[in-house]
Amino acid sequence: MAYCAPPGYQPQCNPTVPYLGPLCLSPGMSVYIHGVIPHHCNRFAVDLQCGEFEGTDIALHFNPRFEDWNMVVLNTFRNGAWEEEEQTELPFRKGESFELIIIASAEGYQINVNGSHFYLFRHRMPLERVSMIRIHGDVTLEALNIIGGGMVVCPSPTLSVGLSQGGGMVYQSGNLPIMCEAPIYNPPIPYCGMIPGGMTAKRTIIVRGMVPYGADLFHLNFMVGSTRDVAFHLNPRILQGTVVRNSYMGGCWGNEETDLDYNPFQEGQYFEISVRCGNWCYKVFVNGQRFCEFTHRLQPFTLVDTLQIEEDVQISYIHY
Structure with a gap:
């Protein structure tokens, strides 16, 4: 809507x-x-x-x-x-x-x-x-x-x-990751955009938005554009009350990770997702709080150059 x-x-x-x-x-x-x-x-x-x-x-x-x-x-x-x-x-x-x-x-x-x-x-x-x-x-x-x-x-x-x-x-004050690209406001969903310069160690990508009422699920995919392999699939499932993390490589899904200390994704709620790429894993923060880590399955992770966002979500801001 x-x-x-x-x-x-x-x-x-x-x-x-x-x-x-x-x-x-x-x-x-x-x-x-x-x-x-x-x-x-x-x-x-x-x-x-x-x-x-x-x-x-x-x-x-x-x-x-x-x-x-x-x-x-x-x-x-x-x-x-x-x-x-x-x-x-x-x-x-x-x-x-x-x-x-x-x-x-x-x-x-x-x-x-x-x-x-x-x-x-x-x-x-x-x-x-x-x-x-x-x-x-x-x-x-x-x-x-x-x-x-x-x-x-x-x-x-x-x-x-x-x-x-x-x-x-x-x-x-003091610790916001340096991001040189201009932010993207109110992108249409589904969204698919290039990550300028590709994924690098210590890079942080921020996505802000809202879960609309009646939402079932949505996902963020950090992908290799040329192969469509998904290095990191972040998939909040609103109706199930869980957040699935996975990868999709060579035409096959990997093992799902679903363990959570808390679930911040609820109908009608605003959120900010911050994904920081480390040498060994993706570190995810939601609304400023540590949320999860996802160990790199695709190497080298620098091949990741595309962000895809789909399904039941309204996105207001993306900053690479």
Whole structure:
């Protein structure tokens, strides 16, 4: 299923704050925000508004407050007055990066922070009334996109992904693998692309996307383009609740590997897969957490020059 941003909308990298831009949501679409909380932050807000002028109705007011409160206030502003507040714990920390995703559904706004479910704010006014997004207060924005199931990120070369104690993604400076090629945004599925320069030791390939509702399975194949041999087949099977790893060489599948400590691939969930090629194996991280290793079966592994992605998945970002 294809989703589109509002007419004329383009993903924003490093937008200035306060920010005001067009927003047209339907169920299944999302607002993706990547930003940084400055050390001096008192509060900031993300407002899904019904118009561009001051005093307009606000369908969702998402308002993290640090000063004394240390909580997030959620509310609606209608007919010139605030309605009853909803309050919950504060998931942000001063001085740290964050990912905020607001997913529109028929029920309400599903809010995810740093890769984890945070809050469901139920609709108080029709979704189709929302026409603008406003972001203001003490926050720095690095990327903003309106999407329908994937995410588009404008990566900074100073950022790397780690895992917070709560299981979400956080960003720390200094260790992002150097990748010289421009990222690929929102590729159609099935996707088949050349790995520039082929696979080499210490090379990392990053794929971001989402598992759509109703998905059965999808796979990533790291292949030899000339022979179609698959050196590494990564195959999340959503309905079976497992992730199969294998190889396909000389017309035959090898032995499946299925052991897992955890399975991050679930319906409706965003993911980031990072595959790093070592001298002895592929090391796979998902959402910043170590996921598995797959020992090289095809040698030399430098023959691998193609990435293939197929089946039930929405991909928003590939970086070689």
